[in-house]
Each structure stands twice: as C-alpha cells, then as structure tokens.
Amino acid sequence: MPFLEIHDVRVNYGEVEALRGATLSVNEGETVAIVGANGAGKTTLINSISGLNRLSSGSIMFEGQPLGDLKPHRLPELGIVQVPEGRRLFARLSVDDNLQLGAYHKRARRDSVKGREEIYRLLPVLQDRKDQLAGTLSGGQQQMLAIGRALMAQPRLLLLDEPSLGLAPIVVTELFSIIARIASEGTAVLLVEQNVSRALALSNRAYALQQGTVIMEGTGQELLNDPGLPAAMLGIA
Ligand code: ATP
Numbered sequence: 001m002p003f004l005e006i007h008d009v010r011v012n013y014g015e016v017e018a019l020r021g022a023t024l025s026v027n028e029g030e031t032v033a034i035v036g037a038n039g040a041g042k043t044t045l046i047n048s049i050s051g052l053n054r055l056s057s058g059s060i061m062f063e064g065q066p067l068g069d070l071k072p073h074r075l076p077e078l079g080i081v082q083v084p085e086g087r088r089l090f091a092r093l094s095v096d097d098n099l100q101l102g103a104y105h106k107r108a109r110r111d112s113v114k115g116r117e118e119i120y121r122l123l124p125v126l127q128d129r130k131d132q133l134a135g136t137l138s139g140g141q142q143q144m145l146a147i148g149r150a151l152m153a154q155p156r157l158l159l160l161d162e163p164s165l166g167l168a169p170i171v172v173t174e175l176f177s178i179i180a181r182i183a184s185e186g187t188a189v190l191l192v193e194q195n196v197s198r199a200l201a202l203s204n205r206a207y208a209l210q211q212g213t214v215i216m217e218g219t220g221q222e223l224l225n226d227p228g229l230p231a232a233m234l235g236i237a
Pocket of ligand 1: 013014016017018036037038039040041042043044045
C-alpha cells in the first residue's frame with residue numbers, strides 16, 4: 001500500500017494560489033526532499049499534510065486513509081510528526097521537559113523513558129543540558145531539541161520544515177548527519193530545505209516546486225546533476 005500520497009493538491013490563501021495541483025509521494029522509510037525558491041509553496045505543502053491548511057481540492061492519503069478527515073492532533077498517533085519552521089519550543093521549560101512533552105499520545109507515553117534515553121544517545125548535546133531551560137539554548141541546540149521532541153512521538157514519517165534555517169555552517173553539517181542517521185534507522189523523512197545541494201545529497205528522491213507545482217522529480221543525485229534545475233534553487237544565481 002502507498003505510504004504518503006499527495007494528489008493534485010490546491011491550496012489558496014484568498015487570491016493567492018500557493019499550491020496549484022501538486023502531486024508527489026513518499027514511500028515507507030524513504031527520505032524525500034522538497035526544494036524550491038522562497039514562496040514556491042513548500043511550507044504550505046508541509047502544513048497541508050499536517051492538517052494546518054485546508055485543501056481547495058485534491059487529496060492527501062496516508063496508508064490509504066485520507067488525512068483531510070482527521071483533526072491535526074490525531075496525526076502523531078498514526079505516526080506523522082512535524083518539526084515546524086521556527087521550532088516552537090517551550091522556552092521556559094527544561095530540555096528534559098520539552099522532550100517529555102513530545103511523547104503525548106498513548107503509544108509514545110508508554111515508552112517515554114526508553115525514548116528519552118535513545119534521544120540522548122542520538123543527541124548527546126541535549127543530555128549535557130537536560131536541566132537547562134530551552135530558551136537559553138543556542139539556535140542549533142534548539143533545533144536538535146525540536147527534532148528530539150518530535151522523535152519522542154515515535155514518528156514513522158517525520159516532516160522537517162527548513163531545519164537548517166539560521167544555523168552556523170558547522171551546526172548545519174551536524175544537523176544533516178543527524179537527519180541521515182534518523183533516516184537510516186527506518187523513519188521516512190520529508191525534508192523542506194533551502195539548503196538545496198545538501199538536501200538533495202541526503203535524499204533518496206526529491207521534487208522541485210515552483211509556483212505551487214512540481215517542475216522536476218527524480219533521485220536526489222539526478223536533480224543535483226540536472227542542468228535544468230534552476231540555478232536560483234542551488235543558491236548560485
Ligand atoms: P518560504 O521558504 O519563503 O517559506 P515556501 O516555499 O515555503 O516559501 P509558502 O510559505 O508555502 O512558500 O508560500 C507560498 C505562497 O503563498 C507565497 O506566495 C506566499 O506569499 C503565500 N502565502 C503563504 N502563507 C500565506 C498566508 N497566510 N496568507 C497569504 N498568502 C500566503
């Protein structure tokens with residue numbers, strides 16, 4: 001059965017057509033990148049999967065079930081978990097408490113102690129700061145915490161919206177290696193990134209979005225090597 005299938009999705013904000021018939025899919029365990037310039041519709045797409053946007057038409061199915069019928073808070077139970085752009089941490093709670101809050105549905109709550117141990121193993125930078133208030137972490141540490149909190153919900157499909165935004169290059173390298181590790185352990189990842197070359201290098205497959213539609217798709221390497229990929233997307237224009 002297909003894992004995530006997005007078919008001919010349109011989303012409008014008033015007069016603005018943010019998605020104009022986007023069609024794409026993610027297979028189980030696969031890492032898929034969505035690349036595109038500012039305003040191409042990437043965030044709108046992610047927010048449409050997680051139920052934060054209403055579709056004007058089209059469908060989004062997860063394992064054969066239309067997601068449009070569900071309330072957004074039901075998605076983590078199915079295994080769909082989003083790390084939102086801008087992280088949205090609880091600044092005045094500790095690292096440990098932020099992680100604990102990621103395990104809010106029943107399946108995750110049951111395993112939350114083991115879950116935290118695994119997160120600290122994956123992200124040792126958090127272990128060293130487990131009692132520190134989230135708001136006092138550096139930008140890179142906050143992004144790691146946002147990812148760690150999402151992992152506490154035991155995702156089968158992790159939605160990452162611009163995780164490298166605003167981070168120093170050395171932290172970006174670390175972040176991408178963590179995403180690669182998460183993917184290698186079998187979690188499917190849908191990654192929206194402006195850091196196009198790195199995102200493509202990491203991904204099994206990728207889609208380029210322009211003005212709300214898919215203009216190219218292929219393996220990460222194919223897009224990376226395709227002279228048709230608009231130079232602006234690679235940040236070299
Ligand atoms: P960015 O990287 O800049 O976030 P993006 O590819 O994620 O770009 P979206 O944020 O999805 O693009 O925006 C797609 C289009 O929809 C843009 O033209 C944007 O200006 C518009 N848009 C996004 N959110 C809203 C909104 N709440 N109201 C009106 N227009 C919006």
